[in-house]
Amino acid sequence: MFFPSILTAASLLFAAAMPDTLATATVTAERGTVVSRVDTLAVAPTASPESLPEILSRIPGIQINDYGGIAGLKNISLRGMGATHTAVLVDGVRVGNVQSGQVDLGMLDLTSAGAVTVDYVNSKINIRTARPAFADGRNFGGFVRLGGGTYDTWVPSGRLDFRLGDGLALSVNGAGVLSQGNYRDNNDIIEYRGGIDLFGREWNIKAYANSSVRGCPGSISWPAPLDRQTDGNYFLQGSWSHRFSPLYDLSISAKGASDHLHYYGDSAGYVYENDYLQREALFNMEHGFTLSETLRLVLEDNLQFDHLKTDAYNTPTASRTALDSKALLSWTPGRFRADLAALWQGIWDKGGVNRHVLSPSVGLSYALPAGFTLVGTLRRAYRVPMFNDLYYAGMGNTDLLPEDAWMSGLELAWTRRTDAWQFDAGVDGFYNDLKNKIISAPTADPWIWSMFNLGAATVKGVDSRASVRRTAGSATWGLAAAWTWQAGTAIPYQPRHSGSLTADLSATGWRAAATLLHRGVREDSYGTQMDAYRLLDFSLSKEISRFTLMLDLKNILDSQYEVVAGYPMPGFHFLAGLRVNF
């Protein structure tokens, strides 16, 4: 595995040491192998199904693009690089979308997540399913939860855990989202998700299904009161890792996925329907050679095959075979650490253009005295056009070039731990230089749009954060602040200033948390300036024996705002719920 993969693996190793149960979903933000930091974002599950995307949005440098609340598409991007540059993984295995390259966080079951790892260096978000934790002598556990609130929203969920043997456990989970979303017309959703996870000591298998029917209200300027979208997402994946000797370890994972999307559109009487059927198979392998106490070599191969059948493209089918081969050498003499990596990507589109590229990366860190760490990273990021970019009827452009970026960062971090106190702080500057950015723009005929390579774009910025946590007996409280300054060219929806303030307090079964989020002025994809907004959320829960009562108050300031232009977000709303553990 390469630097990117290696870093991810290291992230996972770090995450493995973190609490990984349903009691607390821990979000960890990292700079890669060399730096592991926690943004004091461990939160108890709330009544709201949107909780994890919201939590992620408090991490500096992360942008959640939300197309309209509970039913809307939600994708994630890091440091202005766009959602297509951000990989989303479930239990270390990538969630693919060869159609648009953007993963809808809404299709993933986040209620069973035990840990989320954010890897800035490699632009990866890894969602780890919580492993079952059994009380002494028990072979069974789980919970059911029901939340309900504004906009006729109901959110049932549940999970059953079974101990099948020593080191072997089965988890069955399901969740639903039913909402009228009636702060807009045609904004309803009915969504069901379910999964089965089998956990061994060194392996796990996951089967997952998601099915949804939703209204697609469109943007305000181009409303679509009758448009509907149906999704079906299914995957089966497994991973296994084993250390054969102090010298050698091996990890293998494989996945098969099927995704179906049906879109019904009715534009002023012009009715159209499109089907997209994606099939994906991928196989990953990672060899680790611990050559000495200071030297480690990792080799990784990722092989992926995607096939898409649709009636919306210039071609009825499209398929892509991709191979990533990586090599990473880590050298850790004392306080210094160096990671050098080379990633070789080959992408072959049937009937299309074939690409291959070598992407080097380097990470250097030095542990300074008194808990300070200095980290520098440099990486090349290469993103080939997705099928929508290439083949979409009337818009696709098969002459598109891949996006090619250099991403660099320099961070100074500080951490201090005592028995009762935990302090974290850091300042992280970054500079991303992107060439051939892919955008949609009008052709010579202003009514006909197509995909183009924009040319060059740069994103530069500073992420900063500070947090404190105090634990005294069974009581704990924490404060966290984050602020990002970001500037660049032609990157829509990236505010120049954004920040968050978070406070939480837990004691005697009570838990309260408040978040104030600020998003500054930014521009939409047409260059039109969008207003700043502030959001204040509050959640309260009380645990009484096996029962937990939960209340989430969202957008208490009743801000009228849009994350994506033309897609208004809900004003003040709430969700209350009851969870029963057994």
Add this chain to the structure above:
Amino acid sequence: MFLSLLYVVLSGIALPVGGIQMQYLWRNQLGDVYSLGLGSAACLGAAAATMSGWCSLTVGSFICTLVCTLICFFVTLRVNTQKLITFGILFGTFIGSLGTIVVTNAPNGDLLKKYYLWGAANFRLEEVTSGDIVFSLVLFAVGFGAALWTSRELTRHFRGEIELPNWKKAVSLLLIMFLVTSAVSICGPIGFISLGVPNLSRILCAKTDIRYHYLISSAMGIGLLLITWLVVNYASFGVYLPVSATMAILALPLMVLVFTGQKQPTE
């Protein structure tokens, strides 16, 4: 491209697994799927098919390998392992010589080039038919299934707990040939991977259960072949690089690092 990568993966499994089986069968770390002249036989068959045009290169390669394996099969029934190895070396030389005669008498340069490109094994799969593919996949399934089926017995034989009778060794040899030919008949002989990778696996993991080495050898075989395939196709700097030779060169630093890096693990 999908098919090329499929055969990179398939070869990455078939050849190291065949190699580790040979090492266990002979209790000798120099065991290799080509030790009994199977590689030479595959080349002879491919050469004969190419020059004569009687059948496809894949079928010719398979038939010749099968004939040679059957000869080895009957020899195995009658002699001990040490004599078998000696026989294999001599037999391989003999078959190789026949191949040389066929190739050097090629009717024209085009046929010679066609044969050579098959032997260079760069997974281009030129002129491979869907029938060839199905045939080789069946061979692979039978050979790999047999490898799993006999794993416990081979492990016990390797540990010295039992001594496999000659007829079982002969049958094992035939089934190893199925596995090896599933890759070689399509892609040509690929060296190093069936000898170096199993040995690397045994250095990295001292466990004697052959199933561990099936896994490690397969994973390493796939990984090394994929990297090598990328290099020969996209970083050859204008020089034609055969997979076999390139892989041996690429794996050399890894071998050196592993050999010199640490003490060997113990089971």
